[in-house]
Amino acid sequence: MPDVTFTVDGKKLTAPAGTLLIEACRKAGIEIPAFCYYPGLSLQAACRMCVVRQEKVPKLQTACTTTVAEGQVFTTESPEITQARKATIELLLGNHPLDCPVCDAGGECELQDMTFRYGAGESLYTEAKNHREEQKWSPAVYFDRPRCILCYRCVRMCGEGMDVWALGIANRGSSAIIAPNGGDHLDCEQCGMCIDACPVGALTSDTYRYKTRPWEMNHVSTVCTHCGDGCKVTLGVRQVDDGAEIVRGDNRDKSGINGDFLCAKGRFGFDFVDSKDRLTKPLVRNAAGTLEPVTWEHAIRVVSNKLKEIRDSKTENGGGSSIGVIGSNTGTNEENYLLQKFARTVLGTNNIDHIRTTDYAAFVRAMAGHEHRAASLRDTETAKAILLIGGNPTEEHPLLAWNIRTNFRHNTARLYIATDSPIKLERQARQTLSLPVEGYESLTAFLSGDDSALGEIENAKTFREAVNAEESLLVIFGQEFRGAAIESLVKWGLAKENVKFAYLGDYANSRGAADMGLSPDLLPGYIPVTTPGAFAEEYPNLSTQPGMTAPEMLDAGCRGELAALYIVGSDPVTAYGTDPAALKRAFVVVQDIFLTGTAALADVVLPAASLYEKAGTVTNTFGDIQLVKKAADKAGVKPDFEILVRIAGGMGADVKKLVPFGRGSITVPAVTAPALSVDFVPTPRPIPSLRGIHGDLGQSRGAHSGEADRHAVWLAARGLELRLSPFDPLAALDEIERLVPSYKLDRLNLFAGNDVHSEPGFVPVASLTAPTAAELILPAHDGLFTSGVLGDHTKALVELNSYQESISQPVAEAAAD
Template identity: 30%
Template sequence: MSAQPVTPNVPPDHVTVEIDGQSLVVPKGSMIIQAADKAGIPIPRFCYHEKLPIAANCRMCLVDVEKSPKPAPACATPVMDGMKVATRSEKALKFQRSVMEFLLINHPLDCPVCDQGGECELQDVSLGYGRSVSRFNERKRVVVDEDMGPLVATEMTRCIQCTRCVRFTADVAGTYELGGMYRGENLQIGTYDGKPLTTELSGNVVDVCPVGALTNKVFQFRARPWELTARESLGYHDAMGSNLFLHVRRGEVLRTVPRDNELVNECWLSDRDRYSHQGLYSEDRAVKPLRKVNGEWKEVSWAEGLAAAADILKANQGDALGVLVHPSTSNEEGALLARLASGLGTTNIDHRINNRDFSDAATAEVFGLPLAEIEGADQIVVLGSNIRHELPLLHARLRKAQTSNGAKIHVVNPVDFDFAFSIASKQIVAPSTFAGALENADLRSAVQGGRNTVLIVGGIAENHPQAAAIRAAARDFAAATGARLCRIPQGANAIGLTRAGVLPAGKDVAGMLAQPRQAYVVYGLEPGLDFADAPAARKALAGAQVVAFSQFACASTRDVADVILPIGALPEIDATLTNLDGRSQSARAGGKLPGEAREGWRVLRALGGEMALAGFEFIDLAGLRASLAPVSVTVAASSAASVASEGLEVASTAAIYRTDAVVRRAPALQSHPLNTAPRIVLNATDAARLQLQEGQMAKVGTEAGRATLPVVVDARVAAGSVWIESGHGATAPLGAARVTVVAA
């Protein structure tokens, strides 16, 4: 939509209107408030939000329309050719001031103690349109609060029933968890069942609330807005790269809020990105260089820590060395790791720690259709993904594609996951049969006539032991149907690290673990939980010398490392990440580095300088960035791993709030209802065959390890499969294609 001064030639489907004496050309169907916003003409509002359906609840936007006997709500009145609107006339101001007076009848006078103070829309608008004295002296109503969970705090007596939160959960999140109860003066907004919010986007209701009724429970009473400094940053827990602001006070990240970017996250933020900053302040943060001396950990100086790391790497150059990198590592750090590996003569470097099948030498690829255009697709196929947990805001865009564009969404999954959109067709099958499911004639016929077809391939498919065959089938499907292929990168910066050359011309992750190296560089990893095959990783690392660059001095890192060099997490450093659209985005340092921790690029520069390696001569970040260039690596393909023929096939998904070390340490997210305890889930037929019952403990085993887990019986799981969530210590030993399950 556009609004600009009138010209003699009015474009098709546009009309001419006059607002406050200013002539504008606006699209037909626009509302008065939309035309005014584009022209920079302010109209007060509470219920209107450009991303939510129009409700016209609050009436704060009443304006005076020529020839209309009654005031018109600007948010719900469409423009007409020749319409004349006054937003600041005496009549219009009288309407607006009267509405403001009504809204404040029951509002409590608790601005000094309200956590929304300083960023409250009601406070701001009442300053311009409110009276200094109320003419109403009746008792104010009081609304009993309800607990909406660990993320959103409530004070519903302040609520003005604008219903923004209701419309968000219904129309954007699609969970319909909030609504209006009772009528008239007794109207209350809340959940119908009194249970916590379960949407993975719940923090957005805090952003849309124009008063202090819904606030950030984690941030509550920690600081006032004017004490905070905003720093531009990025979400780094999935490949979307959501734009956000870190709100910092004296070096501590106290809050995270969305930063508008229509091409990426619009104006929303997932709870995982919003609340993960809590994990930065875990008790096991690595704050000083550590060196293992005679089996005991000793704090050392940076000079001694770097010297010890250099000694290990000098003694284990070439093929004896492996470099294992977390896929959320920044572009700058990735480039230096590639230079470090090259300088030490090794081609064994990889960031694909979640993958199990490297036989096709697959790497992360940019989406075949830009993220912002996916909501315009008319046929969408989701293959092997619990997309609501894997990429929460992509899931929201798929819902938008269906509700706004009528998209037909087809699903091929091992579990009938809960999605907030209706499914046109679904095949719930074991992951090993995904390739065959894509050849299904009914599915191909259904999408063949689509004008804009998308195939989204998720983590279940990408990380399966037979992923190469699934990827080949996905390419064939795309070629046969004209679908755009969108493989979800397995890591926040998998595409950036691919471009930086953090890929093996020698041994890949699986090869480095199956045939252990004499020494390893482990970067940004929590060895006990981050690898697809955690038992193999522990075994390989335990028998080698290990230099760990880590944000956390966790137990699994201490078990395998010889030197731990503390580095900053993304919210604490200047860095760039490349998202699934191939868009390189910048983050600025927000939080203060803890203790003696340093930015990863500084540590790598110092280590490279210690060993006099080429490519480490720069002196600052600008110098490093000036030297960055895409690196082409011919990735070595390995033979396909053998897959056991007995047992139940594993459908493994990453637990939504156990995806990486920082998220795992955020207390509020760990208390969220979506963060379920480790378990195995199988259907009733398989449970009966194995003589297992709901709640019973079962022994789950592979050649690499065993676990004892509670059983959940769920008809949504495909026959012959067992659903397990990774990211838990209890499920870490189960990194295999098939498992045996017996009663404990």
């Protein structure tokens, strides 16, 4: 649409013809109030708050439905308009209960704000208010009917936004009411989006209602710990005796990678931090064979002494290679980086791995050297055409599903789906193709031109024609693809222009675990241990022999060939079905937040902080990196990062070599790595002055981590060090950036709370080895209410899960009585 010029309150504004006046004004900094208008959802014109005066039009017009055209003249504030808005509020306040002092929305209520702004301070209303009892619609959602102002945001959010259509409007006139689809309960995805959309306190969540006042909380924006989409979540945190508790999760500032979206897990799935099953004291197995609480100092001493002893032992069953290390899918990049560095440089072993749910190594290998071909999650909201092969975004990647739906609704994006069983997103699909369970590789062959590859599937050719006719395409594929299958699919796409890829995997930082080198054969950035390049200098005594995979370590442990297993945030015994008794001979250390199957058989158990209790970065399955901020706190636990540094210190390692902090931490220029490929030129980073160090400016206190980074110039100018503490994870981020080719980060954006895309295209092709065996991949397939071990310990999710099961039972329908 061409731009038009129009006048608002005497100012000349320009916007594309047809833009809604309310949007054009907002962009120009003119705020027009509205209850029912919600960007991106259908128009209602119901609340009448956005009325404005348009020249030559007899009645006041609603700015939410007026589209701008050349030469129009509007007034958005005048005594007439103020009176209209004031009267509307007076009318609303007639029946709206004035229970603001106890209302969850009090202090965050749009009706309160409007009342304040338009000064409907005097109550003309002397009639009895229409009252109805509050209703519990599900374990997640409560409805306080009298507070509802009927803006229909929830109805549209649920229907248009979520494609669930569980809310409607019943009755009419002053009896009109928002009605749930189950009659008196909600049969839906329990995402809680309706609660966020509600401008008042009519819809409230079970987790938060009547808990606290919004101004009594700290609001910390961090990254959700559950799935691989990595939504930004704002946690409302309150001080309690044993730390700081989370009382609310939402994304009310609508910022970050997920905009307005958050699913049930992000919104309600945080109570695991307060679970009574939480480990809060270090445990060491005593002579009687039971785990006994000890001090941190004692536990660290036991672990460091034993690991040192084994590492230094010259016996057959000793040395670094007799120790195995398994890392986490939910820890931060910095922790994972540090863990593998610890394994490789302090323990002296390449026996480092994690429970792999997704074959990122194969994906990155296929993408290596091809820049701008990896899609970020944001691309899914704007791509003109999307080919989804495998996966089930609605269940396993709710934000991706939201983005695709939004893209379909706003941009009529063309969606092509090929899966082996029906998925909900087919409602938005232009074409679907039903594949045999084993048919994914054949699909690649078929797309590449092998007509016989798919046998006799009816619409396969029209599907292929449509896909091939797209000028640009975003290919999103699921965990059905591993190893060589990924390579051939990516190869097919790379041969075409304007094709981008995304690979769907589980957990908050599975991608980061792979990126950070939790692999026996790959260093951070997928650099093979056999040709370590820059790492040869960085990591003294680095072995170029690939180590054992996680299952191999467990097997070796069972055979008594592994002297020690050091396991961080992972439950391999349960995952691989290992016989706990068989591991008795190994010295097992587990640091985790719960007493997992593996922890139960450990010799030492270290209580770790959850992702909500620490700082750092995580990488979602799309390779988008985001900042994790410390929100909650739990007495007794420590972040994995700190535990690692302490153990390394206890083993007598030079901590400064492990974590570049303090004076002289960075003594070499950034660009020392031999050129791995011609197109990889790392950006040199400023090296802080080597003078002076003094005082903790607070940057090690978790939540504030990253402050020092922002203050780098000021610090450098005053001769202060950038990283003052070995426990500052950002110190590790500095090193990651220096050494991991795909992590060239826009820090300003990162620290502002935005996502920063990594670029697997920066990974050099030259020295890549063949991908590891695809059979190692164990997809988790967590759904809307499950989240591995975390989910089992999250009461809200357990409750929602059983509620969902109870309502999916067919209700015996009473016959016409």
